[in-house]
Amino acid sequence: MLKCWENIPGYSNYVREKWFSFHVDGWGGYVLKEKLKMIKLALREWHQTQAQNLPAKILSLKDKISSLNLKGETSVLLDEEVEDLHGFTEELFSLSRINSNICWQQSRMNWLREGDANSKFFHGIISSRKRRNNIPFFLVDGTLVEGVENV
Numbered sequence: 780m781l782k783c784w785e786n787i788p789g790y791s792n793y794v795r796e797k798w799f800s801f802h803v804d805g806w807g808g809y810v811l812k813e814k815l816k817m818i819k820l821a822l823r824e825w826h827q828t829q830a831q832n833l834p835a836k837i838l839s840l841k842d843k844i845s846s847l848n849l850k851g852e853t854s855v856l857l858d859e860e861v862e863d864l865h866g867f868t869e870e871l872f873s874l875s876r877i878n879s880n881i882c883w884q885q886s887r888m889n890w891l892r893e894g895d896a897n898s899k900f901f902h903g904i905i906s907s908r909k910r911r912n913n914i915p916f917f918l919v920d921g922t923l924v925e926g927v928e929n930v
Contacts, residue, residue: 781884784822786877787829797821833878840871
């Protein structure tokens with residue numbers, strides 16, 4: 780699930796309807812596990828229809844807005860066209876925000892899955908500091924004290 784899906788109208792109702800439409804018999808943990816698997820598949824299909832082609836929708840809205848702006852430069856826009864322009868602008872802002880959230884969250888998931896390119900380097904630095912800061916023994920009254928038990 781992507782957190783930004785909450786911003787898409789109808790998402791909450793869709794999830795609620797799907798969740799209650801699934802009927803699984805068994806003990807509580809099994810029912811929960813199976814319902815989560817089914818909701819995951821349903822959300823994947825929903826994503827394909829609702830949020831998958833956001834860049835194309837954004838480009839389409841930009842074209843509509845630019846055509847209305849060009850028309851507004853040459854003549855006076857009708858009230859309906861002004862309302863359409865405001866609606867397109869609002870929808871463009873909403874879709875752009877959702878698209879940027881999806882891109883950010885997907886890049887974050889990739890980073891978590893694949894790791895950072897510098898992870899080996901930083902782990903090496905931390906290990907060397909750990910070795911350098913290690914105190915292998917103490918000298919107490921002329922005798923060497925080693926190990927945790929003796930200390």
